[in-house]
Amino acid sequence: xAANFFWRFLFALTATALAACxxxxxxxxxxxxxxxxxxxxxxPTGAFPYVNIARAVGWPSxxxxxxxxxxxVEAFATGLDHPRWLYELPNGDILVAETDAxxxxxxxxxxxxxxxxxxxxxxxxxSNKPSANRITLLRDADGDGVAETKEVFLExxxxxxxxxxVGDQLYVANADSLVRFPYKEGDTRIEAAPEKVADLPAGRNxxxxxxxxxxxxxxxxxxxxxxxxxxxxxxxEEEHNRADILEIDPATGDTRVFASxxxxxxxMDWNPATGDLWVAVNERDEIGDNLVPDYMTKVRDGAFxxxxxxxFGQHVDERVQPQDRELVKQAVRPDYALGSHTASLxxxxxGDSALGPFQNGAIxxxxxxxxxxxxxxxxxxxxxxxxxxPVGAPKEVLTGFxxxxxxxxGRPVGVxxxxxGALLVADDVGGVVWRASAxxxxxx
Numbered sequence: 364x365a366a367n368f369f370w371r372f373l374f375a376l377t378a379t380a381l382a383a384c385x386x387x388x389x390x391x392x393x394x395x396x397x398x399x400x401x402x403x404x405x406x407p408t409g410a411f412p413y414v415n416i417a418r419a420v421g422w423p424s425x426x427x428x429x430x431x432x433x434x435x436v437e438a439f440a441t442g443l444d445h446p447r448w449l450y451e452l453p454n455g456d457i458l459v460a461e462t463d464a465x466x467x468x469x470x471x472x473x474x475x476x477x478x479x480x481x482x483x484x485x486x487x488x489x490s491n492k493p494s495a496n497r498i499t500l501l502r503d504a505d506g507d508g509v510a511e512t513k514e515v516f517l518e519x520x521x522x523x524x525x526x527x528x529v530g531d532q533l534y535v536a537n538a539d540s541l542v543r544f545p546y547k548e549g550d551t552r553i554e555a556a557p558e559k560v561a562d563l564p565a566g567r568n569x570x571x572x573x574x575x576x577x578x579x580x581x582x583x584x585x586x587x588x589x590x591x592x593x594x595x596x597x598x599x600e601e602e603h604n605r606a607d608i609l610e611i612d613p614a615t616g617d618t619r620v621f622a623s624x625x626x627x628x629x630x631m632d633w634n635p636a637t638g639d640l641w642v643a644v645n646e647r648d649e650i651g652d653n654l655v656p657d658y659m660t661k662v663r664d665g666a667f668x669x670x671x672x673x674x675f676g677q678h679v680d681e682r683v684q685p686q687d688r689e690l691v692k693q694a695v696r697p698d699y700a701l702g703s704h705t706a707s708l709x710x711x712x713x714g715d716s717a718l719g720p721f722q723n724g725a726i727x728x729x730x731x732x733x734x735x736x737x738x739x740x741x742x743x744x745x746x747x748x749x750x751x752x753p754v755g756a757p758k759e760v761l762t763g764f765x766x767x768x769x770x771x772x773g774r775p776v777g778v779x780x781x782x783x784g785a786l787l788v789a790d791d792v793g794g795v796v797w798r799a800s801a802x803x804x805x806x807x
Contacts, residue, residue: 386406386413386651386652386735386736387403387404387405387406387651387652387653387654388403388653389652390403390652390653392702392739393756394653395653395656395700395701395702395703396656396699396700396701396702396756396757397699397700397756398698398699398700398753400656400675400700401653402653402654402655402656402675402678403651403653403654404651405650405651405654405680405681406650406651406654407649407650407682408649408650412648412649412734413649413734413735413736414733414734415732415733415734415735415736415737415738416732416733416738417731417738417741417765417769417770417771417774418770418771419489419770419771419774419792420766420770420771420772421772421773421792421793421794422772422773422793422795423772426772427763427797428743428761428762428763428764428773428788428797429761429762429763430760430761430799430802431719431720431721431758431759431760431761432720433719433720433801433802434718434719434721434760434799434800434801434802435799435800435801435802435803436761436797436798436799436800437508437509437797437798438509438795438796438797438798439457439501439503439508439509439510439787439795439796439797439798440457440459440501440509440510440513440795440796441794441795442513442794443459443461443499443794443795443796444461444495444794445461445462445463445489445490445492445494445495445791445794446459446460446461446499446776446777446789446790446791446794446795446796447460447461447462447463447524447572447776447777447789447791448460448462448524448525448526448572448574448776448777448789449777449778449779449787449789449796450525450526450527450528450779451779451781451782451787452528452546452548453528453548454548454549455502455503455781455782455783456500456501456502456551457500457501457502457503457510457779457781457787457796458498458499458500458501458516458526459498459499459501459789459796460497460498460523460524460526460777461494461495461496461497461498461499462494462495462496462497462520462522462523462524463490463492463493463494463495463522464490464494464522464538464568464571465494465521465522465538465539465565465568465571466493467567467568489771489774489791489792490791494522496518496519496520496521496522496523497515497516497517497518497519497520497523498515498516498517498518498520498523498526498535499513499514499515499516500512500513500514500515500516500551500552501513501796502514502551506783508785508798508800509798510796512551514551514552515552516550516551516552516553517535517544517552517553520535520537520557521537521538521539521540522537522538522571522572523535523536523537523538524536524537524538524572524573524574524575525572525573525574525575525576525586525587526575527575527576527577527584528546528577529577529581529584529613530581531545531546531547532544532545532546532613533545533546533553534560534575534577534584534613535557535575536563536573536574536575536586537563537573538563538565538568538571538572538573539562539563539565540559540560540561540562540563540565541559541560541561541562541563541573541575541584541586541611541616542557542558542559542560543557543558543560543613544557544558559616560584560611560613560616561611561616561617561618563586563588563604563609564588564591564603564604564605566591566601567591567597567601568591569589569590569591569592569593569597570588570589570590570591570605570627570645571589572587572589572627572629572708573586573587573588574586574587574628574629574630574631575587575631576631576632576633576640577613578633579633579638581613582612582613583610583611583612583613584610584611584612584613585608585609585610585611585621585631585640586608586609586611587608587625587627587628587629587631587642588604588605588606588607588608588609588628589605589606589626589627589628589629589645590602590605590606590626590627590670590671591605592671593647593648593649594647594649594670594671594680594682594683595670595671595672595683596682599671602671604618604620606623606624606625606626606627606628606670606671607620607621607622607623607625607628608620608621608622608623608625608628608631608640608642608662609621621662621664621665622662622663622664622665622666622667622668623666623667623668624666624667624668624669624670624672624694625642625644625668625670626644626645626646626647626670626671627644627645627646628642628643628644629642629643629644629645629707629708629709629710630642630643630707630708630709630710630711630727630728630777630778631643631662631710632710632711632712632725633712634661634712634748634751635712635714636748636750636751637661637751639661639662639751640661640662641659641660641661641662641710641712641725642659642660642662642710643657643658643659643701643707643708643709643710643727644657644658644659644660644668644697644707645657645706645707645708646658646670646674646675646703647670647671647674647680648704648733648734649734650680650682651703652703652704652735652736653703654674654703655674655675655703656675656700656701656702656703657700657701657702657703657704657705657706657707658675658697658698658699658700658701658707659697659698659699659701659707659710659725659727659746659753660695660697660698660699661698663695666695667690667693667694667695668694668695668697669691669694669695671683672686672687672688672690672691672694673691673694675696675697675700676694676695676696676697677691677692677694677696679691698752698753699746699753701727701729701744701757702729702739702740703732703735703739704732704733704734704735704739704740705729705730705731705732705739705740706729706730706731706732706733706740707727707728707729707730707740708728708729708730708776708777709726709727709728709743709775709776709777709778709788709789710725710726710727710728710778711725711726711778711779711780712724712725712726712748712780713725713726713745713780713786716780716784717783717784717785717800717801718780718784718785718786718799718800718801719800719801719802720758721745721758721760721786723747723748723749724745724746724747724748724753725745725746725748725753726743726744726745726760726778726780726786727743727744727745727746727757727778728743728775728776728777728778728788728789729741729742729743729744729775730774730775730776730791731764731765731771731774738765738769741762741764741765741771741774741775742759742760742761742762742764742775743759743760743761743762743775743778743786743788743799744757744758744759744760745757745758745759745760746758760786760799761775761788761797761799764790771792772792772793773790773791773792773793773795774790774791774792774793775788775789775790775797776788776789776790776791777789783800784800784801785798785799785800786798786799786800
């Protein structure tokens with residue numbers, strides 16, 4: 364009873380604070396999408412961030428996301444502990460990282476009044492809990508769309524996230540290191556100790572996830588590393604090899620910055636039409652409802668994308684001092700905005716698949732906003748590509764992650780299209796991997 368009163372009081376206090384905030388002009392959500400989003404004047408919120416997060420409640424029995432017309436959706440696997448990221452092995456087995464942020468000490472940003480309240484809000488959002496630190500294998504041997512096998516594949520990891528198989532070596536990106544394990548097709552568990560390939564930036568871990576892809580021939584690995592702050596407020600000495608995509612030689616561990624100025628680069632995939640690397644990036648918070656749009660972009664070797672000094676190209680963030688005006692002049696404008704504060708995390712390309720109307724484009728898992736009113740994201744979307752570039756407005760693939768009270772039944776994160784042409788979605792709040800496929804009536 365006391366706990367319920369506390370949370371009601373906290374959310375009432377938040378609502379009062381939100382009403383007092385200047386969040387900028389009211390704009391349709393669609394204004395923050397596409398190659399030329401509308402970028403209003405910034406409205407900084409000051410020392411304490413504007414918080415409007417959906418309280419995590421999970422899925423009531425028998426309920427599930429709402430699929431777009433032409434699709435069905437069912438649970439591929441349930442009972443998972445904060446599933447965040449997915450990877451398919453060559454034999455069709457699915458690996459899911461059950462993971463959360465590593466614990467923070469006070470000198471890493473876990474203390475203080477702001478840290479205390481942010482921790483409370485993150486727990487209400489279904490995060491900031493002890494990490495399971497494992498990768499689980501899901502196997503659907505009979506092809507009925509439900510994984511009948513669920514086995515602990517790797518455990519005792521450190522907030523694992525990205526995964527990539529190169530030959531007979533499985534690479535895993537922990538919060539603090541890139542490691543590898545020997546793998547044999549059909550394995551349901553790996554007992555071998557990890558072999559470290561390279562250290563990855565750790566410490567404060569404002570952004571802790573480390574996404575991972577291998578190049579098509581397996582000669583290089585690419586790791587997405589988020590910033591250690593919102594907009595450089597912890598000092599740029601905290602940002603070494605952060606807000607970057609790192610290129611790592613798996614044979615030697617040699618590491619270089621492939622692209623920089625990407626505040627939190629998460630989902631990555633290779634564009635099948637051009638061979639270019641693309642990434643979904645989470646942009647900065649606390650300057651209004653409609654700034655700054657998350658985005659997806661082609662990653663150019665050696666390019667700088669603005670963070671922290673500027674956003675969406677060369678729009679200067681005056682909160683960041685001292686500025687680097689010469690570097691801002693080099694800032695590359697992203698290819699396609701994905702809406703402000705949508706937390707666009709999952710990203711994968713889909714080709715000529717069996718996924719109903721969603722073919723030849725990108726699918727994005729939008730985890731959902733915490734720094735915007737009204738809430739946005741909390742859905743899976745599709746953007747069409749033509750001639751190697753995104754075109755048109757996004758289309759919704761899965762919705763219904765928020766209930767009628769604005770609470771989160773689920774929050775989509777990682778997305779992949781499996782060998783059977785179905786879309787798999789990791790839902791960390793729901794503890795589910797959802798499977799969307801073409802509606803049966805279309806393929807009878």
